[in-house]
Amino acid sequence: MNARVYLLLTLGLYAVGALHVLVHALTRRRLLSSWSVTAALAGFAVHTASLSQRWTEVGHFPIVGLHDGASFLAWATVLAFLTTYVRTKVDALGLVVYPVAFALVLVATLSPATEREDPILKSLFLPIHTTLALLGYGALFVAFAMGIFYLIQERELKSRAPRTLYYLIPSLEHCDSISGRSVVVGFGFLTLAIVTGVLWSRAAKGVYWTWDAKEWSATIAWVIYVVLITARQRTGWGGRRAALLGIVGFAAVVFTFAWMTLLSGASHPAS
Amino acid sequence: MIVVVGVSHKTAPLEVREALAVPKERMAEALACLKSEAHLAEAMILSTCNRVEVYAGAAEGDPADAVASCFASFHGRPMGELEPFLYRVSGEAAVRHAFRVAASLDSLVLGEPQILGQVKDAYQAAEEAASLGGGLNALRNRSLAAAKRARTETSIGHNAVSVSYVAVELARKIFGSLKDRNVLIVGAGKMSELAAKHLVRNGAFATVLGGRTFERAEELAAALGGRAVPFEGLRGELAKADIVISGTGATGLVIRKEDVEAARQSRRRPLFLIDIAVPRDIEASVRKLEGVFLYDLDDLKSVADANLRERQKEAAAAEAIIDEEVRDFLSWQKSLDVTPMVTALRHRAEKIRREELDRARKKLGPLSPEQEAALELATTAMVNKLLHTPTTELKEMSKSGRAAEAVELVRRLFGL
Numbered sequence A: 001m002n003a004r005v006y007l008l009l010t011l012g013l014y015a016v017g018a019l020h021v022l023v024h025a026l027t028r029r030r031l032l033s034s035w036s037v038t039a040a041l042a043g044f045a046v047h048t049a050s051l052s053q054r055w056t057e058v059g060h061f062p063i064v065g066l067h068d069g070a071s072f073l074a075w076a077t078v079l080a081f082l083t084t085y086v087r088t089k090v091d092a093l094g095l096v097v098y099p100v101a102f103a104l105v106l107v108a109t110l111s112p113a114t115e116r117e118d119p120i121l122k123s124l125f126l127p128i129h130t131t132l133a134l135l136g137y138g139a140l141f142v143a144f145a146m147g148i149f150y151l152i153q154e155r156e157l158k159s160r161a162p163r164t165l166y167y168l169i170p171s172l173e174h175c176d177s178i179s180g181r182s183v184v185v186g187f188g189f190l191t192l193a194i195v196t197g198v199l200w201s202r203a204a205k206g207v208y209w210t211w212d213a214k215e216w217s218a219t220i221a222w223v224i225y226v227v228l229i230t231a232r233q234r235t236g237w238g239g240r241r242a243a244l245l246g247i248v249g250f251a252a253v254v255f256t257f258a259w260m261t262l263l264s265g266a267s268h269p270a271s
Numbered sequence B: 001m002i003v004v005v006g007v008s009h010k011t012a013p014l015e016v017r018e019a020l021a022v023p024k025e026r027m028a029e030a031l032a033c034l035k036s037e038a039h040l041a042e043a044m045i046l047s048t049c050n051r052v053e054v055y056a057g058a059a060e061g062d063p064a065d066a067v068a069s070c071f072a073s074f075h076g077r078p079m080g081e082l083e084p085f086l087y088r089v090s091g092e093a094a095v096r097h098a099f100r101v102a103a104s105l106d107s108l109v110l111g112e113p114q115i116l117g118q119v120k121d122a123y124q125a126a127e128e129a130a131s132l133g134g135g136l137n138a139l140r141n142r143s144l145a146a147a148k149r150a151r152t153e154t155s156i157g158h159n160a161v162s163v164s165y166v167a168v169e170l171a172r173k174i175f176g177s178l179k180d181r182n183v184l185i186v187g188a189g190k191m192s193e194l195a196a197k198h199l200v201r202n203g204a205f206a207t208v209l210g211g212r213t214f215e216r217a218e219e220l221a222a223a224l225g226g227r228a229v230p231f232e233g234l235r236g237e238l239a240k241a242d243i244v245i246s247g248t249g250a251t252g253l254v255i256r257k258e259d260v261e262a263a264r265q266s267r268r269r270p271l272f273l274i275d276i277a278v279p280r281d282i283e284a285s286v287r288k289l290e291g292v293f294l295y296d297l298d299d300l301k302s303v304a305d306a307n308l309r310e311r312q313k314e315a316a317a318a319e320a321i322i323d324e325e326v327r328d329f330l331s332w333q334k335s336l337d338v339t340p341m342v343t344a345l346r347h348r349a350e351k352i353r354r355e356e357l358d359r360a361r362k363k364l365g366p367l368s369p370e371q372e373a374a375l376e377l378a379t380t381a382m383v384n385k386l387l388h389t390p391t392t393e394l395k396e397m398s399k400s401g402r403a404a405e406a407v408e409l410v411r412r413l414f415g416l
Helices: A003-027 A034-058 A065-088 A094-110 A125-159 A164-168 A172-205 A213-235 A239-263 A265-270 B014-020 B024-037 B064-074 B079-085 B092-102 B114-128 B134-153 B163-175 B190-201 B214-224 B231-240 B257-264 B284-288 B297-335 B339-364 B369-399 B403-413
Strands: B002-008 B042-047 B051-057 B087-090 B182-186 B205-209 B227-229 B243-246 B271-275 B292-296
Touching: A003 A034, A003 A065, A003 A094, A034 A065, A034 A094, A065 A094, A065 A125, A065 A172, A065 A239, A094 A125, A125 A164, A125 A172, A125 A239, A125 B163, A172 A213, A172 A239, A172 B163, A213 A239, B002 B014, B002 B064, B002 B092, B002 B134, B014 B051, B024 B042, B024 B064, B024 B114, B042 B114, B042 B134, B051 B064, B051 B092, B051 B134, B064 B079, B064 B087, B087 B092, B092 B114, B092 B134, B092 B297, B114 B134, B134 B297, B163 B190, B163 B243, B163 B271, B163 B292, B163 B297, B182 B190, B182 B231, B190 B205, B190 B214, B190 B243, B205 B214, B205 B231, B214 B227, B227 B231, B231 B257, B257 B271, B257 B284, B284 B292, B292 B297, B339 B369, B339 B403, B369 B403
Parallel strands: B182 B205, B182 B243, B205 B227, B243 B271, B271 B292
Antiparallel strands: B002 B051, B002 B087, B042 B051
């Protein structure tokens, strides 16, 4: 089977998970059942197969262009979700991750695969730099989603009239602590991604830093997360402000990724 | 046939239910009376504050009316007085009713957990009074199992609907685990005690702020395994507290916005304030402070209402489970019926008799009407006598709950 067939299969499995979790949210039973977890696990396995198949087909690490970028981002998001779920059993995250993974894989299947021969794509920095960045994005996405959940749950509790989401979303404390831990993990990967990016730039172009928009936004995101983590650890900062800052940080991350895949296309390493 | 006759919160006001309640000490008497007067094979009485119901099993016919009049006479009331409140359900409807009651789908507070134990106890009492037979015993096992299934597979029992439990659940939604959280109790009233007990049971540590009578605070603190502090310590304790339950009888405010603001200076963690006093103890504007969640009695009640609506949604899922279990039970019950087997046996014997009779006639040639009658009589008697023991035994075995075994045996012995 070729990579596209695997990807379509992945799309189907994520669709099953997304539908299941949404139906459950509406009927208010337990959010994740063995069904949706199985769908996510199977989807993730097939997705991994799709990526490795694509790697052999295209001849370089499959992260160039929208097709591969979206697919890989979905993969990293699902990985971050599964890791968080195994550790915390917080199922509300599925409410966001399943639809997002489905949407990203849908985008991947609908967009044409970029085929490009470029010696720079043969560089060992490509798989290392991009994998680190994507793992970071996955963890930061989890942190972002938990931050949003925190704000929603806070609003529900303040309103004193609970609605659907009050029942589905975990406690404030859980949202805050999971978000806090995910930020640390995501920040770690982000830092390593920036370091490898700098080294790659040096190796490819002879300069460490070019100050393009992507590098700017990555730096801004990095600084925001430094502030967030220090504030959390030094002053016991958390809750609402941490959630809001985490959302701003994630916006910068999204911009970095979008710039790389959409605007600059495959030209990023050489740009 | 199983019938249920009774009154419940749906059909009768409290006075009527109280008047018809069967106290524990009269249970055996009531059961004996029902059995002898209404000619019941089995009887059980479920008597709670929301319902008084007789579950009865009769060998033949529908005993609902007999049960109703017997029930009236037991309480020394004319039937006419009871009639408007009484419902009677029999057969499949009675089975469904019994299942729904046990699963708390017919309860005043949907999904309330006590009913399961009450139903269990009622069957137990009937068993002790030797008024439980195969029919009701099977109903007991299956309906209790179905109720447990409905409870574990749906969240009909989740989301508290009483004010003090609502407070605990809200605390969980804020803090996650309640372990080692500090609860400050201001004013040692009944309801604050109840809510505090739930919190302490979940691992929270209680501090009781004394009012005019410090002994009362000390008593409560001892009961909660916490400590008592004089009222002057309010601000200091407020700074340490995660959860505050205030329920004093004071006419003015006890906790003001500036108290809370002062307490919040040193910490950022959420603060959950529960004001169960009327008039209220805590200044309402503290609600606007970041990380402060204030709930008064009305708020807790509205959350309880919302929770009840959640349960009602879950009830549909629970009803589906009960439907399935009732269907299973009914088809199982049907399999116990040995009548079709008895009929088949008789048909078979009759067919053999006729065939053999015809064969004998061919050999014997023409017979006189008297001879013909004698032959008919002899063969019929023979068949009847032979089948008498198997049929009665079949019915006996089915009564003692071995129907399937009996049917299988007869099927094999007679090649049916």
